[in-house]
Amino acid sequence: MRNTDSIIRRAEKLCASRGTRLTKKRKYVLTGLLESDKALSAYELIDVCKEKYDEDIPAMSVYRILEFLQSEYLVHKLNTASKYASCANIDDDKVGCYSQFLICRSCSKVKEVGLKPSMMAELQATVQDASFKLVNPQLEMNCLCEDCV
Amino acid sequence: MRNTDSIIRRAEKLCASRGTRLTKKRKYVLTGLLESDKALSAYELIDVCKEKYDEDIPAMSVYRILEFLQSEYLVHKLNTASKYASCANIDDDKVGCYSQFLICRSCSKVKEVGLKPSMMAELQATVQDASFKLVNPQLEMNCLCEDCV
């Protein structure tokens, strides 16, 4: 069960164990993403923080906070959408492992699914055959969700 | 062998057969992409057309031309990079089939590789299990090329 408060507490401990801090504003941004089943842009997150917490966070800060949350493996950036989503695995032990993201091109609803090792291996092989090096195996799939089909 | 002129002639015929026209400016943009092994942004293409053909094409037109070239299956948009690349299969009969793109995050060098049917099937299955519908199976992989590692 993804209870926001318990996830936030877990995230706080994770950060503490790494010597970083989950500050109030960082919590607001993370909570905004946790409580959304859609990926949100930085500017949408500004609006969410204003509306739900009456907190004005400038764009620059939101970008920095998102970068921090990514570095802590709490949030993913979906490059094809230029939006951000909380990691579906925050509350278990798979945090940081590789995923594919099904992204609704219409409403930005996102589902994060683990990338099968066999798939991962195939992708790796293709990349190596082409003399490239895989930096980040995150797969983003251009989809429509069931509400939008 | 990817000879620009012969590809352009082929592209002209393709367009003609569909009742569209490969105009001078569309040729310039397509040629710019064909002769680059790196994906280019719309604004980089403006510069290329200016430098190589002394042709000033406004941003709006370049975006429209890129959209046209995509609709003719001559060009791909790489969403993770916000850049564009000519289709590696223009000169054979695989035009329009599904691909994965290895994109160097450092220099934008791109390699387009056919997506194996088995992979395609696995991806489809994952998407369906999640009650999503796959709109475009294009895979973009965040890589480093051999020059940039």
Place this chain on the structure above:
DNA sequence: AATTTGGATGTTATAATGTAACATCAGCTC
């Protein structure tokens, strides 16, 4: 308690990517 210090945040300006709305142009048909 006051000081120091480094990380977090604020401010301002600007870059890069992309689109909407409306005007004009160029090539074809009649």
Place this chain on the structure above:
DNA sequence: GAGCTGATGTTACATTATAACATCCAAATT
């Protein structure tokens, strides 16, 4: 030539993102 259609131009603006520099704040040290 008149009229039509698709292609291009113009202007304005929206969205996403970063650089550079200033300030704040909380925890540790004195």
